[in-house]
Amino acid sequence: MALSAEDVREILRIIDESDLTELQIETEGFSLHVRKGGGEAGGSGRPRARSVSQGAEVGRPSGAPEAPASPPTPEDERDGLVTIPAPMLGTFYRAEAPGQPPFVEVGRRVEPDTIVCIIEVMKMMNSVPAGVSGTIAEVVAENAELVEYGEPLFRVEPET
Amino acid sequence: MKHIHRVFVANRGEIALRIVNACEELGLETVVGTSDVDRNGLAARRADRSVCIGPAPAAQSYLRDDLVVQAALGTECDAIHPGYGFLSESPKLASRARENGLTFVGPPAEVIALSGDKLRAREEAAQAGVPILPGEQVESAAQADEVAQRIGYPLLVKAAGGGGGRGIKLARDADELDALLSLARSEAGAAFGDERLYLERFIAAARHVEVQIAADAHGDVVHLGERDCSVQRRYQKVIEEAPAPVLEPATRDAIRGAAVTFAQAIGYQNLGTVEFVLDTDTGEYYFLEINCRIQVEHPVTEAVTGRDLVVLQLQIADGEPLNFTQDEVTIDGHAIECRLNAEDVAHGFMPSPGTLSLFAVPDWPQLRVDSHLFPGAVIPPYYDSLMAKLIVRADDRDSAIDVLLDALEDVDVEGVETNRTLLISVLGHDDFRRGAVTTDWLERAIV
Numbered sequence: 001m002a003l004s005a006e007d008v009r010e011i012l013r014i015i016d017e018s019d020l021t022e023l024q025i026e027t028e029g030f031s032l033h034v035r036k037g038g039g040e041a042g043g044s045g046r047p048r049a050r051s052v053s054q055g056a057e058v059g060r061p062s063g064a065p066e067a068p069a070s071p072p073t074p075e076d077e078r079d080g081l082v083t084i085p086a087p088m089l090g091t092f093y094r095a096e097a098p099g100q101p102p103f104v105e106v107g108r109r110v111e112p113d114t115i116v117c118i119i120e121v122m123k124m125m126n127s128v129p130a131g132v133s134g135t136i137a138e139v140v141a142e143n144a145e146l147v148e149y150g151e152p153l154f155r156v157e158p159e160t
Numbered sequence: 161m162k163h164i165h166r167v168f169v170a171n172r173g174e175i176a177l178r179i180v181n182a183c184e185e186l187g188l189e190t191v192v193g194t195s196d197v198d199r200n201g202l203a204a205r206r207a208d209r210s211v212c213i214g215p216a217p218a219a220q221s222y223l224r225d226d227l228v229v230q231a232a233l234g235t236e237c238d239a240i241h242p243g244y245g246f247l248s249e250s251p252k253l254a255s256r257a258r259e260n261g262l263t264f265v266g267p268p269a270e271v272i273a274l275s276g277d278k279l280r281a282r283e284e285a286a287q288a289g290v291p292i293l294p295g296e297q298v299e300s301a302a303q304a305d306e307v308a309q310r311i312g313y314p315l316l317v318k319a320a321g322g323g324g325g326r327g328i329k330l331a332r333d334a335d336e337l338d339a340l341l342s343l344a345r346s347e348a349g350a351a352f353g354d355e356r357l358y359l360e361r362f363i364a365a366a367r368h369v370e371v372q373i374a375a376d377a378h379g380d381v382v383h384l385g386e387r388d389c390s391v392q393r394r395y396q397k398v399i400e401e402a403p404a405p406v407l408e409p410a411t412r413d414a415i416r417g418a419a420v421t422f423a424q425a426i427g428y429q430n431l432g433t434v435e436f437v438l439d440t441d442t443g444e445y446y447f448l449e450i451n452c453r454i455q456v457e458h459p460v461t462e463a464v465t466g467r468d469l470v471v472l473q474l475q476i477a478d479g480e481p482l483n484f485t486q487d488e489v490t491i492d493g494h495a496i497e498c499r500l501n502a503e504d505v506a507h508g509f510m511p512s513p514g515t516l517s518l519f520a521v522p523d524w525p526q527l528r529v530d531s532h533l534f535p536g537a538v539i540p541p542y543y544d545s546l547m548a549k550l551i552v553r554a555d556d557r558d559s560a561i562d563v564l565l566d567a568l569e570d571v572d573v574e575g576v577e578t579n580r581t582l583l584i585s586v587l588g589h590d591d592f593r594r595g596a597v598t599t600d601w602l603e604r605a606i607v
Contacts, residue, residue, distance in 0.1 A: 089213045089227050091234060122226040122256070146234030148212040149221070150196060 081137050084130055084154040086147040090119035094143045104154070108136045116154055119147065134158040161186055164239045164263055164478045168193060168232035169203065170253075171243030172222065173546060174532045175454070176203035179241045182470035191235040193228055195221035197540045202532045211235060216542045222246040225253040229260055239263040239477060241470075245544065248453035249276055249323075265477040267429045267452050274426055275450045279320045279358055281426075285447040288425035290418045293437070293446045295360035301341055307359050308337055314362045317344050321352030323449050325395030330362060366599045367438040368392065369404050369445065371419035372461045372469070375428045376476050382486045383416045384465050387457055390597050391586055393509070398579075398602060399586055400457035401496040402464050405557055405595035408443060415445050422447065430476045431458075431469055440598060456499070456549070459528060463495035463553035495553040496560045498568070498587070500531075501545040504577040505607075513541040518574035527552055527567050539576055547578065557595075561587055582606065 086092070094102040094117055104116045110130040119126045138155040141147050166189040169179045176192055180203055183190045190207040197216040204210035213231050214221030221227065225247055232240050240257050242248040242265065254269035266272065274280050282292050294311050297320070298304040308315055308331070317340060319327030329344050331337035341357070349355040372384040388404035389397040404412070419434035433455050435448040458469045467484075476482070504510045515538050521529045531548035533539070539547065550567055554560040565587050571580055585606055586592055 089211065089231055089234075091230070121230050124226070146211070146231070149214045150212055 080158070081155040082132055082134070082158050083140075083152040084116060084128075084132065084156060086119060086141070086149060086151045086153055087128060088119055088121060088126060089149045090121040090126065090147065092141045092143065092145055092147045092153065093118040093120060093125075094139070104130075104136050104139075106136050106139060110134060110136060110156065117141075128153070130154075130156065132156050132158055161188060161474070161478045162480075164188060164474065166191065166208075166235070166237045166239075167265070167474070168228070168235065168237035168240045168262075169207065169243070170222070170228045170232075170240055171246055171248075172198050172201060172203065172532075172543065174530045174549065175243040175456075176201070177206060177532045178530055179203075179243060179470055180206050182468060182474060183241075185468065185471055186474055188474070191232070191237055193222075193231050195542070197538075197542065202534065202537075209235060216540060218246065218542060222543075225250055225256050228253060229256050229262065232257070232262055233260060237262065239265055239474075241265040241474070242453065244453045244456055249451070251276065263477050265430070265473050267432065268427075271426060271428055272452045275432075275452050276323065277320055278318060278323055278449055279356065281449055282358075282447070284426050285422055288421050290422050290447045291445060293361045293363070295358055297356060297358045298341075301338060304337060304341055304359065305334060308334065311359055311361050313337075314364070316360045316362045317341065318358055318360055319344070319348035319352055319354065320356035320358060321348060321354030324451065325392070325397075327351060328395055363437050363439045363446075364600070365440040366390075367404070367440055367597075368397075368435065368448075368599050369407070369415060369438050370433045370435040370451075370455075371416050372455075372458070373419050373423045373428070373432050373434060374469075374472055374476065374482060375423050375430065375432070376482045377429055377479055378481050379424075380482050381420050381423045381428065382482060382484070382489060383420050384461050384467065384469075384489055385491045386412065386415060386419075387460055389457060390599050391592070391602050392599050393602050393607065395599075397457065397499070399496065399498045399583070399592075400460055401494065401557070401560075402460040403491050403494065405494075407438075411438070411443060411445060418445070418447065422450065426450075431473050437599075456546070457497055459530060459549060459551045460495040460497045463528065463551055464491045464493055465489060466492065493553050493555050494557040494560045495551060496557075496564050496587075497549050497551040498564060498583045499546055499579075500548040500550060500571065500573075500583065501579045502539045502547050502576040503545045503579055505579050505582050506577075509579075511541065511545045512577035513539045513545075514576040515539075516573065516575040518572055519547075520570075520572040521548060521550070522567050522570040524563075524567065526554060526563050547573070547576075558593070561593060 111133055112131050114130045115127045116130050117128050134156040137157045140152045167183050169176050169192045180190045192204045192207040192210040193213040194204050194210050195216050199212055211231050213227045247253040251269040251273040254264040254272055257264040286292050296307045298307050314332045317329045327348055329340050345355050367390045369386050369388055371386045375381040386404050387400050387402045389400040391399040415436055433451040436445045437448050438445045462469055502512045504512045519533050519535050528551040552560045552564040568584050591597055
């Protein structure tokens with residue numbers, strides 16, 4: 001079974017328009033394994049990128065960007081607090097500008113969309129929302145220091 | 161080292177570890193920038209420090225020049241080593257590093273930009289008197305037909321922004337050319353952000369010969385001999401060796417000279433590789449492209465010249481003049497490298513990520529193994545499938561082949577599929593032994 005690049009594109013187009021998230025076709029001399037977007041579905045250990053194992057080279061089609069992953073929000077098992085992790089690497093700032101009051105202090109109630117800090121990457125200021133409802137229990141990161149991706153910034157007593 | 165004290169390693173896998181080791185050799189501190197899934201990698205553990213720069217997908221971590229520079233600044237590094245792949249040939253990272261007072265271990269941004277534009281590089285080569293293949297940029301289907309008739313079929317359709325074996329398609333006749341042109345254009349746009357295409361004559365019986373050059377910031381350029389990388393699959397190298405086997409002495413000298421001439425012409429700095437295609441029917445050679453990075457296959461050159469190329473990169477980046485002359489470069493013996501990949505050869509070379517329940521490679525004096533893996537290590541699905549490079553140096557080519565074959569027999573991997581038996585088939589093949597392998601050979605004779 002010889003597939004042209006055109007055929008493969010057509011297959012991908014059909015899959016793109018369908019509700020399928022994952023598809024595996026195997027016939028003699030041909031196998032196609034496709035998984036859509038950045039979904040975590042499936043546990044086959046196969047690569048998430050589309051791979052086509054015959055002739056044609058196919059890149060990720062435009063319009064199917066990888067969903068930006070955000071770090072998990074682990075719950076601390078010891079005291080029931082949850083962590084607000086850094087959604088990106090950068091310089092951590094607790095306030096809008098030097099001399100301004102911090103976005104949040106310990107004891108402050110936050111909603112998921114409450115801005116808790118800024119992370120600067122190459123002069124780009126990125127506002128970071130809390131992502132949880134609760135009360136700030138601890139400020140973990142140091143102001144004006146580098147934080148890594150996923151590094152704990154705050155700990156929050158979640159609303160029960 | 162005068163200016164560089166702490167190096168940010170913007171890469172992963174075996175090359176990140178290789179860079180950490182070279183820095184250690186020079187007494188430099190290291191910070192490795194990892195993605196989320198590489199936090200516990202060997203490079204990160206060997207370095208003085210590691211920072212997680214982003215999630216697993218490379219587009220959100222290893223390919224983000226803004227995060228790399230921010231992380232380098234935030235950890236008080238004064239240089240960035242980009243390794244190969246990822247951002248190693250990104251003019252943007254090179255210029256961003258420079259704007260922020262960091263030394264980029266590689267050529268200046270302008271030289272990287274020129275080299276990345278394969279059409280401009282071709283023009284520069286032609287102007288410097290280095291032979292190039294007949295070829296031309298094409299903008300429409302009609303013009304492509306006309307150019308194709310001049311060049312003759314079969315021919316290659318290449319992306320101006322491609323390189324490293326990416327963005328290349330073969331057209332055997334006018335119908336094939338018509339059929340693939342628009343797809344090639346949109347793929348080039350999507351992959352390289354540059355839709356320009358050009359047609360180039362296809363050499364049917366071709367060998368891939370590349371010359372390692374080193375250029376300091378004071379105008380001195382030398383070569384460190386050539387490598388042959390003709391064992392390829394889909395333009396990706398599988399086995400590499402130095403020096404190139406079965407090459408007329410006059411051709412060898414001419415290719416080495418052409419590489420130095422080209423590097424001088426474009427004001428090259430630091431280590432680079434000038435790639436040529438050698439027509440085995442006519443003995444003619446033609447410029448293909450220049451790579452502005454340390455190559456995966458650099459160890460074969462190190463093995464026969466006795467020089468540490470990553471150390472040399474750092475010294476040149478620090479402003480040191482070359483501490484040897486061309487006459488002092490000697491080629492001693494023969495070296496062969498093979499790339500052990502986590503891939504399922506029987507199923508179309510599908511990448512085979514997973515956890516290594518067993519990973520054992522022999523520890524022999526003649527064998528060098530560059531690898532970041534160990535039993536229990538995880539090969540994530542996000543990146544390339546290179547597991548290890550096995551490099552053998554011996555007095556002659558036959559002995560090198562024999563030792564490498566023995567070594568591969570002793571490699572023991574469980575948990576993922578590998579291309580080990582394919583490598584054994586190639587090295588054990590009469591054609592390879594005779595040095596009669598061309599770039600289409602692997603797919604024709606073995607796969």
